[in-house]
Amino acid sequence: MSNQDSNTDIPCEQQTVKFYQTGTFTVGNRLLDEGCRTVQATAERANSLDSGHRACQGCGQALGARYALDAAMRATDNKIIAANATGCLEVFTTPYPETAWSIPWVHSLFGNVAAVASGIAASLKAKGDTTTRVIAQGGDGGTTDIGFGCLSGMFDRNDDVLYICYDNGGYMNTGVQRSSATPPAARTATTMPVGDNPGSSFTTGKFLPAIAMAHEIPYVATASVHDLHDLERKVEKAMTFRGARYIQINVPCPLGWGSQPALTIKLSRMGVECGLVPLFEAENGKLTDSTKIRYRIPVEDYLKLQRRFAHVLKPQNTHQLDAIRQIAEDNIKRYNLV
Amino acid sequence: MLQQISGSIAVAEAVALCRPEVVPCYPITPQTHIVEHISTLVKSGQLKNCTYENVESEFASMSLCIGASAAGSRTYTATASQGLLFMMEAVYNASGLSLPIVMTLGNRAIGAPINIWNDHSDAMSVRDAGWIQLFVESNQQALDVHIQAFKLAEALSLPVMVNMDGFILTHAITRVDMPTQEQVDQFLPPFVPRQKLDTEAPLSIGAMVGPDAFTEVRYLAHHKQKEALSIIEQQAEEFQGIFGRDSGGLIKSYYAEDAEIVFVAMGSVIGTMQELVEELREEGHSVGILSIRSFRPFPANAIDKALANTRHAIIFEKSFAVGMGGVLASEIHMATVANDLKISSVIGGLGGRTITKKSLRKIIESAMQDELDTEVFLDLEGTTVVRELRRQQEEQNSGPVAENILRDMGVVSASKTH
Numbered sequence: 138m139s140n141q142d143s144n145t146d147i148p149c150e151q152q153t154v155k156f157y158q159t160g161t162f163t164v165g166n167r168l169l170d171e172g173c174r175t176v177q178a179t180a181e182r183a184n185s186l187d188s189g190h191r192a193c194q195g196c197g198q199a200l201g202a203r204y205a206l207d208a209a210m211r212a213t214d215n216k217i218i219a220a221n222a223t224g225c226l227e228v229f230t231t232p233y234p235e236t237a238w239s240i241p242w243v244h245s246l247f248g249n250v251a252a253v254a255s256g257i258a259a260s261l262k263a264k265g266d267t268t269t270r271v272i273a274q275g276g277d278g279g280t281t282d283i284g285f286g287c288l289s290g291m292f293d294r295n296d297d298v299l300y301i302c303y304d305n306g307g308y309m310n311t312g313v314q315r316s317s318a319t320p321p322a323a324r325t326a327t328t329m330p331v332g333d334n335p336g337s338s339f340t341t342g343k344f345l346p347a348i349a350m351a352h353e354i355p356y357v358a359t360a361s362v363h364d365l366h367d368l369e370r371k372v373e374k375a376m377t378f379r380g381a382r383y384i385q386i387n388v389p390c391p392l393g394w395g396s397q398p399a400l401t402i403k404l405s406r407m408g409v410e411c412g413l414v415p416l417f418e419a420e421n422g423k424l425t426d427s428t429k430i431r432y433r434i435p436v437e438d439y440l441k442l443q444r445r446f447a448h449v450l451k452p453q454n455t456h457q458l459d460a461i462r463q464i465a466e467d468n469i470k471r472y473n474l475v
Numbered sequence: 476m477l478q479q480i481s482g483s484i485a486v487a488e489a490v491a492l493c494r495p496e497v498v499p500c501y502p503i504t505p506q507t508h509i510v511e512h513i514s515t516l517v518k519s520g521q522l523k524n525c526t527y528e529n530v531e532s533e534f535a536s537m538s539l540c541i542g543a544s545a546a547g548s549r550t551y552t553a554t555a556s557q558g559l560l561f562m563m564e565a566v567y568n569a570s571g572l573s574l575p576i577v578m579t580l581g582n583r584a585i586g587a588p589i590n591i592w593n594d595h596s597d598a599m600s601v602r603d604a605g606w607i608q609l610f611v612e613s614n615q616q617a618l619d620v621h622i623q624a625f626k627l628a629e630a631l632s633l634p635v636m637v638n639m640d641g642f643i644l645t646h647a648i649t650r651v652d653m654p655t656q657e658q659v660d661q662f663l664p665p666f667v668p669r670q671k672l673d674t675e676a677p678l679s680i681g682a683m684v685g686p687d688a689f690t691e692v693r694y695l696a697h698h699k700q701k702e703a704l705s706i707i708e709q710q711a712e713e714f715q716g717i718f719g720r721d722s723g724g725l726i727k728s729y730y731a732e733d734a735e736i737v738f739v740a741m742g743s744v745i746g747t748m749q750e751l752v753e754e755l756r757e758e759g760h761s762v763g764i765l766s767i768r769s770f771r772p773f774p775a776n777a778i779d780k781a782l783a784n785t786r787h788a789i790i791f792e793k794s795f796a797v798g799m800g801g802v803l804a805s806e807i808h809m810a811t812v813a814n815d816l817k818i819s820s821v822i823g824g825l826g827g828r829t830i831t832k833k834s835l836r837k838i839i840e841s842a843m844q845d846e847l848d849t850e851v852f853l854d855l856e857g858t859t860v861v862r863e864l865r866r867q868q869e870e871q872n873s874g875p876v877a878e879n880i881l882r883d884m885g886v887v888s889a890s891k892t893h
């Protein structure tokens with residue numbers, strides 16, 4: 138099931154680009170040959186998630202979902218059915234009687250999206266439809282906590298589903314509570330910055346990409362919304378595999394993080410550049426590639442733009458800052474980020 | 476074709492004749508033999524164009540059903556008891572999304588104390604979930620009603636639950652008449668949903684509906700169930716036309732119209748009651764039975780009519796609402812409120828306790844003498860209950876009841892006595 142088609146190379150990776158936008162290292166689409174531009178930069182993009190939805194200003198998840206689905210649509214000749222877990226994405230896109238989805242889309246419950254998607258895949262299989270493909274999408278809470286059993290089952294059966302987790306580090310739709318993907322020390326409504334250990338606990342949490350790799354599914358990747366080329370490439374690559382695939386996208390949430398809406402892209406990039414958000418790919422449980430950090434920045438530069446970490450930068454909490462630095466160090470080693 | 480097989484195998488074979496396209500499953504006694512058998516039919520190639528999935532929980536199995544049904548496939552699963560509770564959130568979701576899923580419930584008690592045997596607590600726990608809930612009296616009916624269930628579900632775009640008594644029916648080997656594929660195909664056309672997840676005609680299913688439209692959506696769900704009342708009757712007739720058997724329908728009366736005292740019940744206990752009633756009628760007593768075959772929708776009018784000449788209705792139930800009493804009894808009371816009908820609620824067969832003809836005879840004899848209480852627990856073992864109640868009066872009332880009883884009997888754990 139995990140066989141990969143041959144047409145995975147993306148020719149634009151070969152293009153030499155001479156200019157960078159100042160300070161960001163991002164290649165603007167207008168500097169690229171037409172064929173190398175992102176799906177988003179083309180008029181042919183599917184607009185799977187259309188405008189008019191009700192996300193907060195600067196919502197990283199709205200960007201991530203739009204980018205990911207449009208890339209998947211291009212990769213499959215517009216043959217995508219999507220299932221959605223309860224959460225911000227579901228709520229802000231479908232206030233009845235309106236919908237922002239232009240693709241077939243279903244929402245059932247908070248904790249069952251992987252199983253609903255498996256059901257759709259089972260239906261397609263029974264009907265002998267091999268061209269229509271299925272995507273499940275959920276937030277980090279719906280993925281790492283309440284939907285974990287269904288997700289693990291979907292991995293185990295290697296059902297032909299791409300699961301996309303939009304990780305904003307908490308239960309945002311219900312007012313920012315801690316999930317098992319909430320970063321240590323982060324302030325949430327259930328882990329307030331009070332007491333001796335302010336903010337979320339320094340327990341292991343659940344880093345789902347690693348758990349997905351442990352299931353040895355055909356493809357696992359992490360992405361972040363600032364790097365559109367990378368994100369689209371990974372989604373398109375995921376669609377070349379059959380079987381269970383998992384992509385986790387880092388999506389800043391201005392409301393939950395206490396950050397400026399205008400800084401969403403910048404924070405997405407900074408999370409990666411400081412080592413707290415490792416970007417990598419894995420096939421059949423083995424790491425195959427990781428995105429090198431170009432200019433490593435101190436974690437505090439990233440933390441200080443988010444109110445959820447304000448207490449970490451206070452003198453009495455240097456132990457927390459040190460522990461977070463260590464997490465970045467560990468990521469860099471584990472995922473070969475430099 | 477006549478066959479001597481268990482209820483579970485009969486149901487599995489009947490489901491296979493209905494050509495399901497997706498069957499997710501999860502084991503739980505007493506329904507497991509059904510999904511085991513379907514698995515073999517799929518794996519051996521006898522049941523074609525069907526995806527069978529071994530999933531990780533009942534919550535997942537109903538969720539797969541939801542996805543598959545929304546994508547336009549005929550979908551089936553089975554569960555019981557704890558399994559039904561584990562899938563509960565998805566059970567409500569399936570009916571809320573109007574998905575024509577068919578599910579067998581091998582009726583079993585709910586713990587704690589854990590109990591694998593038959594009663595109707597599981598079925599009653601979803602009585603407000605928006606599913607059609609049918610009950611069967613025999614294995615032949617179980618088989619027949621499953622075939623009707625798919626047609627009914629797809630005609631109404633509603634999920635249908637076929638309730639068959641665990642062990643008493645699922646595990647009983649009896650003679651059944653298995654229809655041919657041609658007969659079933661004649662009765663049950665392929666599933667063609669009006670709306671499904673389709674890349675050629677995209678639509679959003681499962682949006683968040685607010686106060687402005689929620690009442691209307693709920694009212695329409697209620698209305699649809701009421702419409703089902705006539706469709707269930709029509710389909711039972713149509714079924715009889717093709718298969719020559721009276722199976723299904725809303726209610727079934729055995730002498731109820733001209734009997735003074737009538738047992739009202741659901742499921743396999745009707746068989747025991749039939750034997751008793753035949754005996755009693757031979758002895759010259761005016762007794763009858765009303766079998767409720769469709770519990771949801773609740774055929775209130777049909778029941779009211781059937782009991783119009785009855786003096787005393789004895790509502791026999793294999794479950795009850797703790798702190799309230801018999802659910803069916805109170806619903807029958809509502810249905811017949813205009814009648815001058817005496818109603819007694821008898822709760823029995825809990826957790827698989829055998830319902831003997833002898834015990835039922837005692838009940839009906841005390842009704843004849845006008846001595847039957849309004850609420851009776853059949854064959855309740857008085858000594859144990861009285862001892863526990865007395866103890867509770869004397870000391871603080873804490874801890875699990877079953878274990879309290881053991882403590883008083885001097886048994887605490889394998890190694891310790893008290």
Ligand SMILES: Cc1ncc(C[n+]2csc(CCOP(=O)(O)OP(=O)(O)O)c2C)c(N)n1
Nearest residue numbers: 224225247276277278279307308309310311
């Ligand atoms: C069974 C159940 N429990 C709780 C909820 C409440 N709930 C809805 S969305 C949500 C938070 C979603 O968090 P996440 O999955 O991370 O998505 P986000 O909103 O952050 O994008 C919660 C707790 C629910 N809908 N269903």
Ligand code: SF4
Nearest residue numbers: 192193196225390392
């Ligand atoms: S709360 Fe966060 S994730 Fe939700 S819509 Fe607002 S910005 Fe997006």
Ligand SMILES: [Mg+2]
Nearest residue numbers: 276277307309
């Ligand atoms: Mg979240």
